[in-house]
Amino acid sequence: MTFYKAILVTIILFISLFTQNDGHAQQEQREHFETPRLVIGIMVDQMRYDYIYRYWDHYGEDGIKRLVNEGFSFDNAHFDYAPTFTGPGHASVYTGTTPAVHGIIGNSWFLKDTGGRTYVTGDSTVTTVGSNSDEGEMSPRWMLSTSIADELRLHTNMKSKAVGIALKDRGSILPAGFTGQAYWFDYTEVRMISSTFYMDELPDWVNEFNDRDLPAQYVSEPWETLLPIETYTESIEDDNRYEGTFRGQDRPVFPHDLPAYAEISGNGIFANTPFGDTYTFEMAYAAIEGEELGQDEQTDLLALSFSSPDHIGHRYGPASKEVQDTYIRFDRELERFLSYLDDNFGKENVLVFLTSDHGAAHNPEYLRDLGLPTGNYNRSETAELLEEQLMAIYGFNPVRTLRSTQLFLDHDAIRANGVRPEHVQRDAADILISVNGVAGALTADALRSGTFTDTIHQRIQRGYNASRSGDVIYWLEPQWFTSNRQVGTTHGAPWSYDSRAPLIWYGWDIPSGSSTVPVSISDIASTVSNFINIPYTTGNTGHPMNHIIYGEKQTY
Template identity: 45%
Template sequence: MVRKLVLCSAILLSGAVSAQIKRPKLVVGIMIDQMRWDYLYRYYDRYPEGGFKRLLNGGFKCENTMIPYIPTYTACGHSCVYTGSVPAVHGMTGNSWFDNDKGREVYCTEDDSVQTVGSTSDEGKESPRNLLATTVTDELRLATNFGSKVIGISFKDRASILPAGHLANAAYWYDHKTGAFITSTYYQKDLPDWVKAFNAQKLPDAYYKEGWNTVYPLASYTESTADSVAWEGTPFGPDQTHFPYNLSRFVGKNYGALGTTPFGNSIVEEMCKAALTGENLGKGEHTDFLAVSFSSTDYVGHAFGPNSIEAEDTYLRLDRTLADLLATLDEKVGKGQYLVFLTADHGAAHAAGFLQEHNVPAGTVSLAAWRKGLEDRIEKVFFTPRLIRDVLNYQVYLNRPLMDSMMLDPRKVENEVVKYLMAQPGVARAFALDRMDNEPLPEVIRTSVENGYFPRRSGDIQVILMPAWMEGFKTGTTHGLWNPYDAHIPLVWFGWGVKPGSLHRTVYMTDIAVTLAAMLHIQMPNGAVGHVIEEVAD
């Protein structure tokens, strides 16, 4: 009898081992900052086979992926992709917001309780503590009893920290003052040797010495406007208005300028390759996760706009960068052994000047001018200064404690603010957020506003602009609104467990983390509101 029990136990144990949950060795989340969906195809004929084309032709494309909230900003987008949630739940209501509890503006990842690791600047005083929900990377760590490694890498602090989550082994971002990759004491007390060795190469200076010229002959950039037009900025100095850009003046200084060149993406990719080796990612017993975000596309877009040769060249170079990263993953992890998803945190509008030249209604507004005008108007009407706390993220923050102390009727103040805003050029709607149910709005706008509303960090009055109107930016472009140019993003799945195909029904940014959790057989993040994209996870 004892021998039979032992035999049965052995069989059961053997069965448990053979039925082990199958997961990839490594997941690589690729975020491309300010990537409009149409960039997948606008330059398609110029992409060689190893980068975007490899992902598109060998992967699964969700062609109608939308962002379901406003504002469509970097911190919100990175948080949404990895939490499967919206600002109304995860709390990231902007890159910055006026915190109604603290009574001041707050940066999304600021944390004065930690210190910079890797330099003497203050650019490392950051952590994910302001993010209120778990990420899929957190859930992977929990599911494997912290056996999985999670590393976040980006040029931007928030684009590294928020995807990596609360439980990451490390997050690294670029220090604009030193040109080195840094982290904070939230993660570790000292940089690993492989990061120190990487920083010692002084790659920013090497890129500066190289300068930025087009990767192909200038005349071949037929998808773009002329090399120098009125709506393009001059981020490298007023004397540099066209290719080639001489960047040697920045050697040893102004390391932040690197972000507004394709080389900001190049250095992030080199850092990722170093992390693959330095952290032995994809080599352990459990699935590891590399969360990478390429930010130079955003800096270049803001400076030059989507129709510039600079933007086209940045994407043609990014294509080569992706091809090199995929080839490295083939070598280090193995074909079919890693899972990739590629998406964006938001898109971008065409430059207002470009649209106006082509007779498309467009324009810009100034939130600073709105604030000044509102302060003057409200003080004149209610005989009380300082009733406007802030104008940020297309919202007006009112000083409710002061209104209470002065016994002012908040509805009358709100109505006066709305009246002022509705008289401003480019404004389509202005309404009190706590009364949005009474506002006749198209459903897509109403849902976007509701999903972006977190009372402790949101304002009192919401502004909706007319299509193609945006904040500031006489040159270049920006983003932040519900419109498809900001909210329609790419989503491509590739590698382990992914069958080539495409999907044209609408899915949402919130579905990414939930789908990934289903593929990995782990719990979805604790604030997730998305749904599994069954065609991908099947």
């Protein structure tokens, strides 16, 4: 009998070993038909992955650390396309696909049919709701796929609610999609607004929120560091030549005299401080209560995007004390928000994910002073070179325009001269590759028909939309910049400092754990869809991550 007991114990131990998830006991999963009462997406604009651990010792126990310790973190998550900008980032998270499919190829782009330019959410057919400015002439009309907000609403016969909130219009509109509600900040009239695409008038709760005039409170005192500035040893000296300033400010140093700068630029300058995050959280509380989100049997969606870290990052750069203070303050606001969710819903009834829309590069002058590889690329000189050399080859100028890192050819001139467009594309790509700082170039012909195994080439291809992108797409060497930037930073490259993003799942029945399995940010939407039992978006190309979270094997 002892022998058989020993065998039984061995079998039980064997099974136990294979039902653990990355060393953590797996939580009991809900029945498949159950769904959380509320899904909350938190996107932190320009949040680099390393900010989680760079400032770890300054975070409290119940904000970012709570997400990491109690949630499931994907530590090798990347945007699987380029360019890495705000518009494409938000569209990719909520549509589950890339610019090749959803069509949001930048924050703005050249229109091949008219020769004009469009803003990512610009729409002159709608008007502002909530102010007298034109800041509300916005909609998702350029997006070619539904978002998870749309699919949730369709699935529940429009009973579920979906609300997008951000300071930036594109940070709320693209997640809310075509059938949700989107609210964003009017920097001119300093209030939250929407457009007639979504509604005819603002709900009472939004008007009440605007009546609080929180921006006036935020700029009534100087911006000082939350903790003693001498403890911010993860950042460079406060007074340096790599950072920008507010209008009227002589040096980029703490304390920042917001009352004085608001006199010059208006109260909207608070959006360029951590208090923009506080404002966004306050709007989130108002939305949850005003719309009664998560209060019935239908799952609701709240899409939050925090725009201020991007404004601050562009001005000061990743090495600054201003960026460090921004994330320390964000952590405290997140702690308050998670506590609010505990009190009003219970952690087990909400599903939260936190991610970013892109990363950021270090300031080029800072890198140069450290002796690290960097450089500045001159687009106007490259345009002149292209025109000159292509004219020498073909006897006419086939260049229409050079925008961002895309070359658009003059197809009318090419046809009139009897030249094959793909030949001009190849010659132009060869010229571009010869330019100092250009890492590579791919023609539209290659992007439409080719198959690539190299990661960077794949990212360029996924960022190419056949109807909207140029004839040649090129990209720069790591840490090269498309301007003579002296202060702050920018983003948009296919390299890891721009493509890698935090991705943490929390709440519901999410087990604690982490994974370094490569995943794409465009995998988020299908993962959410699986959690709430709704169809994938119309353009979905991502792969759900649920099986990784729960330690299950999956094959595609």
